[in-house]
Amino acid sequence: MDFEKLYIDGQWVPGASGQFIEVENPAERRIFxxxxxxxxxxxxxxxxxAHKALPAWSALPLAQRIALMEKFLTIFKSQEDDLIDITIKELGSPYSFTKSSQVEYQYVRTRSYIDLAPKVPMVEKMACSTTYREPVGVIGCITPWNYPLGQVIQKIIPALLMGNTVILKPSQHTPLSSYYLADAFEKADFPKGVFNLVTGRGGEVGDALSSHPLVDMISFTxxxxxGITVGKRALESVKHISLELGGKSPYVILPAASHDYTDPIHICFNSIFLNSGQTCTAFSRLLVPENEKETIEKQLVKIAAEYTVGDPTDHTVKLGPVSSLQQYKKISEYIQKGMDEGARLLLGGLPQSPDKGYYIAPTIFTDVxxxxxxxxxxIFGPVLCVIPYKDEDDAVRIANDVRYGLNAGVFGPKEKAIALAHRIQAGNVYINASPRDTEAPFGGYxxxxxxxxxxxxxxxxxxxxxxxFDSGK
Structure with a gap:
């Protein structure tokens, strides 16, 4: 794969600046x-x-857009080994997590959008009118580094199926997997200009997309x-905006008569530790019953031993490095801040030197x-805050006492858990061991x-x- 060109109007072309951004392997600290x-x-x-391609693409019957997307998906699936390899190299996420969550789950997402597309209510008949849904136009998609395929798929597939054309700006830290998507669109015979890939820095490419007069919408994660910066710039020309932003998600464990909290601890750890905590929906605040705190703390330490840190190419490793030196420093500063503020380290702590990779072990603060x-x-790292609560009202108060409202979880007797979930200010709430549903809306308060x-x-x-308005009168 030639990573040194852009994909614009169906052609692989050099960048106008003649300059490049280097991509580092965070496990090896090597530019590759x-x-x-x-x-x-x-x-x-x-x-x-994209603007030139829009009229013909939006006029194409949905069935034909779906047929092209089916062809894309077949090619996308054939790239699996390459996508796993390149994601491990550019992000540092371990093999098992990369295979299941970073790559294979994106096939599930793509299939879900294809299957749901005919069910979108594009025409609604009312008493004296008919409401139609039409494409917004040219969509600028700005995506982050932590799920370099997933966050791209969440935007470009539905946008294209709904008849829009797309300009993708992937993160400058993890741009390489997007090249395989561009290759798949080209091989699937998508019309020229329907999908375009422009790599670069957020302050240059992102700002240019947000202010360009031919871009009709910005979708940012x-x-x-x-997001606030991008949104302000986009609203100067009253573009449509969609912003998927930060989180500080609570996970509430309700008291268990058995005093066995193995299952909810695994759920919480899978959320906050896998992908090295670099997940916007991560359960980063664990809310525990005050009178069960010591019992739960012992189980936390025991189960945390399962979450091994090491070479991301090792199929048995659970956590690889964090994505960059900048991330390593930021997370380290927060760990130091937690100690300075008086939280008690239950596990982990300040990492060792980053000379051999940006590795940070699972870290748990208690008495937070x-x-x-x-x-x-x-924090956006493998750092968990354990916070005790007195009763359910106190748990709800703590859960809602942050500026974010993206995700949450409640584990306990089902009816009690559901009742408490309704009181949490979050766009998504997981009850017990419920899996994610690709058909559900995702977003935050x-x-x-x-x-x-x-x-x-x-x-x-x-x-x-x-x-x-077509009443005929």
Whole structure:
């Protein structure tokens, strides 16, 4: 794969700047690839190509767009080994997690969108009118580094199926897997200009996309501060915006008569430790009954031993490195802050030197108060805060006492858990061991974002409504 070109208007072309961004393997601290440092000129070319392709693509019957997407999915699946390999190299996520969550789950997501597309209510008849849903237009998709395939699939597949054209700007840290997607679209014979790939820095390519007059919508996933910046710029020309932002998600364990908390601890650990905690929905605040705290602490330490850290190419390793030196330093500073604020280290602590890779072991703080920095800020690393609560009202108060509202979980007797879940301010709440549902809408309350991804609701995000008043009178 040639990573040193951009994909614009159905062609692999050099970047206008002639400059490149290096891509580092975080497990080895080795530069192993580079991509063009795209700029406003590249964005302009892509926007003009996407705008030109829009009328024909949006007019194409849905059945034909689905047929092309089926062809894409077949090619996408054939790339599995390459996608696993490149994701491990550019992100550092371990083999088993990369295979199941970073790659194979994206086939499930793509299939879900294909199957749901005919069910989107594109026409609704009313008393004296008919409401139609039409494509928004040219969509600028700005995606993060932590799920380099998943966050891209969540945007480009529904956008394209709904008749929009797309310009993708993947993260500068993990851009390489997106090249395989561009290759698959090309091999699937998608029309020129329907999908375009422009790599580069957020402050250059992202800003140019957000302000370009031919871009009709920005779909952004990333930090809340980044989303606010992009949103402000996009609203200067009143673009549609969809923002999937940060989280500080609570996981509430209700008292168990058996005093065995093995199952909820595994669920929490899988959320906060896998992908080295670099997940916006991670259960980073564990809320435990005050009178069960010591029992749960002992079980936390015992079970944490299962979450091994090491070489991400080792099929038995659970945690690889964090994604970059910047992440390593940021997470280390938060661990130090937790100790300074008086939280008690139950496990882990400050990492060793990053010279041989950006490795940070699972770290658990207990005796955390919810007003501490580590309980309020999105650390985005394998750092768990254990917070005791007195009763259910106290648990709800603590759960909601953050500026985010993306995700949450409750484990306990089903009816009690559901009742408590309804009181938590979050766009998604998991009850006990319930799996994720690709048909469900995904998105947050408060500063966790605007709009929804996933399922029919995620497809509707890429449409706009037109009402025709046709009573015949």
């Amino acid at each position: 690839a580079r991509v063009p440092r795209g700029n406003a000129e590249d964005v302009d070319k892509a926007a003009k190509a 990333g930090s809340t501060s980044g 108060k919810n007003d501490m920095t580590i309980a309020q800020d999105e 408060k500063e966790s974002g605007l709009g929804r991804e996933g399922g029919i609701y995620g497809m509707i995000e890429f449409t706009q409504q037109k009402a025709l």
